[in-house]
Amino acid sequence: MxxxxxxxxxxxxxxxxxxxxxxxxxxxxxxxxxxxxxxxLKEGDPANTFxxxxxxxxxxxxxxxxxxxxxxxxxxxxxxxxxxxxxPPFQWKFHARAVDDVRAIGLDGKCLRTKCEENHDLGYxxxxxxxxxxxxxxxxxxxxxxxxxxxx
Amino acid sequence: MMIMATxxxxxxxxxxxxxxxxxAKETPDTFTLRLDPENAVNRSMFQPGEFSMLWLxxxxxxxxxxxxxxxxxxxxxxxxxxxxxATHSLVNRGVGDGVGVxxxxxxxxxxxxxRGRDVIVVAxxxxxxxxxxxxxxxxxxxxxxxxxxxxxxxxxxxDLLYRKELATWARNRETQVLVTVDYGGLSWRGxxxxxxxxxxxxxxxxxxxxxxxxxxxxMMRFVTRELETQGLSRDDIYLSMERNMKCAVGFCGHxxxxxxxxxxxxxxxxxxxxxxxxxxxxx
Numbered sequence: 001m002x003x004x005x006x007x008x009x010x011x012x013x014x015x016x017x018x019x020x021x022x023x024x025x026x027x028x029x030x031x032x033x034x035x036x037x038x039x040x041l042k043e044g045d046p047a048n049t050f051x052x053x054x055x056x057x058x059x060x061x062x063x064x065x066x067x068x069x070x071x072x073x074x075x076x077x078x079x080x081x082x083x084x085x086x087x088p089p090f091q092w093k094f095h096a097r098a099v100d101d102v103r104a105i106g107l108d109g110k111c112l113r114t115k116c117e118e119n120h121d122l123g124y125x126x127x128x129x130x131x132x133x134x135x136x137x138x139x140x141x142x143x144x145x146x147x148x149x150x151x152x
Numbered sequence: 153m154m155i156m157a158t159x160x161x162x163x164x165x166x167x168x169x170x171x172x173x174x175x176a177k178e179t180p181d182t183f184t185l186r187l188d189p190e191n192a193v194n195r196s197m198f199q200p201g202e203f204s205m206l207w208l209x210x211x212x213x214x215x216x217x218x219x220x221x222x223x224x225x226x227x228x229x230x231x232x233x234x235x236x237x238a239t240h241s242l243v244n245r246g247v248g249d250g251v252g253v254x255x256x257x258x259x260x261x262x263x264x265x266x267r268g269r270d271v272i273v274v275a276x277x278x279x280x281x282x283x284x285x286x287x288x289x290x291x292x293x294x295x296x297x298x299x300x301x302x303x304x305x306x307x308x309x310x311d312l313l314y315r316k317e318l319a320t321w322a323r324n325r326e327t328q329v330l331v332t333v334d335y336g337g338l339s340w341r342g343x344x345x346x347x348x349x350x351x352x353x354x355x356x357x358x359x360x361x362x363x364x365x366x367x368x369x370x371m372m373r374f375v376t377r378e379l380e381t382q383g384l385s386r387d388d389i390y391l392s393m394e395r396n397m398k399c400a401v402g403f404c405g406h407x408x409x410x411x412x413x414x415x416x417x418x419x420x421x422x423x424x425x426x427x428x429x430x431x432x433x434x435x
Contacts, residue, residue, distance in 0.1 A: 057341075057343075059336075068337070069336055071335075071336045071337075071340070072343045072344065073349070074332075074342075074344045074345060075341050076343070099341055100341070113217075119367075127198075140345055140346050141351050143346045143348065143370070143371070143374050144346050146370055147307070147334065148276065148277070148367070148371050149276060149278075149307035149311065149367075149369050150307065151181075
């Protein structure tokens with residue numbers, strides 16, 4: 001059976017992270033499961049956890065009045081779900097729903113936030129990694145907004 | 153090495169008579185037509201990636217990529233999106249109606265360069281149509297190639313082409329098919345996001361892979377950037393380009409693209425050949 005430590009150490013998101021920092025991550029981590037259809041995050045709720053998806057697919061949704069929820073992206077195995085825990089006001093901006101049964105590692109963002117404030121080296125490492133994810137998703141969103149397959 | 157256009161034995165400017173055998177609806181605005189030669193001696197040979205000029209009497213002529221199986225020589229198959237008068241007229245042809253066909257023209261996908269290597273197919277929207285003959289070829293000659301990875305992005309689930317075939321291809325050995333849409337409804341259980349987001353699930357071996365890309369030009373720019381990030385050499389990336397082709401033999405200049413004619417030198421180009429042109433706004 002894979003240990004939390006091994007999963008976290010081998011995940012690309014944590015690649016190159018100082019051993020002490022990795023141990024700290026492990027101490028903030030727990031295995032979690034969500035049934036298909038369950039909401040993992042809800043817009044407006046306090047953002048205190050983020051997730052490393054191990055299995056299954058998660059739909060990130062936005063609610064529009066008088067419409068069904070709109071799926072803006074999906075995340076799958078190996079991806080990180082949630083960064084609102086890192087930035088004020090520490091509230092989720094979107095819903096996230098398990099499309100099928102999801103296994104993930106939940107990391108205690110609130111605890112990590114405090115440790116990042118106390119140790120700026122750790123804070124920089126964490127921000128650097130999240131900035132990369134944000135940059136990739138921003139680029140994908142921009143391309144999505146171009147609606148390139150529409151008849152012009 | 154580029155595969156050169158199949159030799160045209162007749163006058164390239166003279167349309168050959170074909171008739172519509174079948175019209176199948178792929179999506180609300182996209183149709184696949186099977187055309188059979190009216191003259192039994194006409195053998196419909198082509199290389200994956202080549203295109204034809206389809207002549208609609210009294211309407212005009214259209215450059216359309218061939219989307220059928222190159223091993224079937226008794227027909228030509230085209231997938232057409234109805235976006236204007238001529239394409240609308242084409243997809244509304246009935247069974248038995250005549251269509252003039254010139255070609256095939258152009259340089260197709262580099263199957264020789266792909267031999268023995270993994271083949272990465274990246275398609276966006278109707279861009280899957282010119283890639284389908286290549287997919288047929290790889291699947292029919294499976295031992296000649298490494299893994300086949302098909303990454304396909306569409307606007308929404310109802311805009312995806314060849315959905316049954318995508319599922320069939322995915323069942324082949326050493327074949328990975330990943331599909332995503334920009335806008336997915338709640339009933340869609342697949343990926344939502346642009347085609348570049350699929351790379352992280354694709355288990356590529358960049359140094360032993362060749363990539364073939366077709367789709368809107370903006371999409372191809374993002375895809376080539378991602379392929380380079382994944383470690384593919386610019387020499388191993390091929391793109392199919394589209395411009396307003398008229399004569400199809402490099403005389404008229406309508407499809408001039410920098411120093412190239414898309415109809416004659418393309419439509420498939422090595423990325424390195426046209427990389428600088430992709431960033432020019434007015435080309």
